[in-house]
Amino acid sequence: MRSARLLVVDDAKFTRDLMVKAVKSEYRQLEVDVAQDGRKAQALLNRSRYDLVLCDWEMPEMSGIELLTWLREQEDCRNRDVAFIMVTSLGDKEYVIEAAEHGVTDYVTKPFNNDQLLNKVTKQFIKQGIVSREEFNEVMKKRDRMLGGGGAANVLTRKQGMSSAAVPTANNGPRKIRGKAMLLHGEHKFPVMLRDLNAQEAVLTLKSDQPLPGLFESVSVGLIGGHGDNQLRMTAKGKVYMLQAQEKRIDAEVVYLGVRLLEQDEKSQQLLSRIIGLLRS
Structure with missing residues (x-):
């Protein structure tokens, strides 16, 4: 592991002590600074370079979302694009979406255990090259020996803290929408199956x-409804809020x-x- x-x-x-103890238990050489609110964090972010921030949402003086918003707007701050993980009890979907809109990197819901926090931290360290794949494999072997297996699957197959028993559906309502769609992100474009859809x-x-x-990440979803002369098409833009393997397995x-889906004009909303009506019929 390189210095971080x-x-x-x-x-x-x-909670600060709990997070520090968790990350230091696995990455002993990691340098860790702490701040008790957003204002003190601002001073540290202006003074030192960081590889990762773990931040609460609800704090006095300056909240986590206010700190995140400020940080992403600082063109001359060397930590402007630092990986930022929100650690909070505000786990409802609207808070996750709000954090995403302000540039959060990942999200951990309180109460959390050490594994949940370490999985998020490890994922960012691998992405930045702080931890190599070989080091990661050794860490997972060690953790599996201690916990009886499953650690690597949690890191590699779950991108958000959802119960693996839950089957995700839009608004958790009846699964009425089925069909084909196209997913576009970056230079990639490929067909996918539509499991559920609402406005x-x-x-x-x-x-x-x-x-x-x-x-x-920002993506676009190509939607098709109806057949023949009644067929309608549109491309809707949005942001990924959930990415989860169907089974808790690496493979x-x-x-x-x-x-x-992002807000649309009235014409796009009607389309x-x-x-949706054609797909339900």
């Missing part, structure tokens, strides 16, 4: 060997992808409503 620096921000000393979000299924977008073949 972490900033932990939380107004509760118990706010779409849930897709795709093969795990296809190029997967990341959590909070799971199917992935659920949740896309929160989407008509496509």
Whole structure:
């Protein structure tokens, strides 16, 4: 592991100590600074370079979302694009979406255990090259020996803290929408299956060997409803809020992808409503 620096921000000393102890238990050489609120975190972020920030949402003086918003707007700050993980009890979907819109990198819901936090931290360290694949494999072997297996599957197959028993559907309502769609992100464009759809979000299924977008990444979903002369098409833009393997296995073949659709003009909203109606019929 190459040298790295972490900033932990939380107004509760118990939680700060818990996070520091968790990451230091696995990455002893990691440099860790702490701040009890967003204002103190601002001073540290202006002074030192960090590789990762773990931050609470609800804090006095300056909240986590306010700190994140400020940070992403600082053109001359060397930490502007630092990986930022929100660690909070605000786990409802609207808070996840709000954090995504302000540039959060990942999200951990309180209460959390050490494995849940370490999985998120490890994922970012691998992405940045702080931890090599070989080192990661050794860490997972060690953890599996201690926990009886399953650790590697948690890191590699789950991109958001959802229960593996839950089957994700848009608004968790009846599974009425089925059909085919196209997923577009970056230079990639490929067919996927539509599992559910409403005016706010779409849930897709795709093969795990296809190029997967990341959590909070901007994507577009091509939708088709009807047949022949009655066929309607549109492309809806959105952000990925959920990415989860169908099974808790590293080699799971199917992935659920949740896309929160961005606000649309009135004409696009009407077209989407008509496509949903055609897919329901």
